[in-house]
Amino acid sequence: MRTQIIEKKKYRGKVEKIKTIGSTYMAATGLGENQPQTEEEKVKMLHQNVVLMAHFAFELIRTLNRINREIFNDLKMRIGLNHGPVVAGVIGSQKPLYDIWGDTVNVASRMDSTGHLTKIQVTEATANILSSHGFVLEKRGSVPVKGKGELTTFFVVSEQRKS
């Protein structure tokens, strides 16, 4: 299901599957992109990447809902999103594995692990970007995040504000 979505034109070559960790699926975008030259380009690219991942998250939920209808089931997923700098690379000589690391990844993982089923939890900085692009967000409140203390987080409610 996630592979099918990643192969859609909108996401192909942009959203990358990093790996699965148990029942968790880890994906990212903006890795290895040409570094933008100006501050303006940097912000634009960042916003595009954050928006793309949020659409990807909604597409995952919609697809799961469709599958549930087809198989008469009620499978649910929990999604966490964050943005920021990461270190990406390959480790291991026998079984080389590509992975990403850093505070951004730790917090993204916490957005998932402290989230709610059926919801997309994001950090305040990610919420601010999404809000500026018309996404509807709902403040969740203060969430204890190991290594970070209390973080204000948001749930992304929908992709479009009703006008």
Ligand SMILES: Nc1ncnc2c1ncn2[C@@H]1O[C@H](COP(=O)(O)OP(=O)(O)OP(=O)(O)O)[C@@H](O)[C@H]1O
């Ligand atoms: N590259 C990665 N692949 C998979 N999970 C990751 C990766 N980087 C970070 N995480 C996950 O992000 C979470 C936060 O990591 P952090 O270093 O803050 O805590 P930790 O002490 O390892 O926490 P835990 O109690 O969950 O083991 C961890 O659950 C960790 O497994």
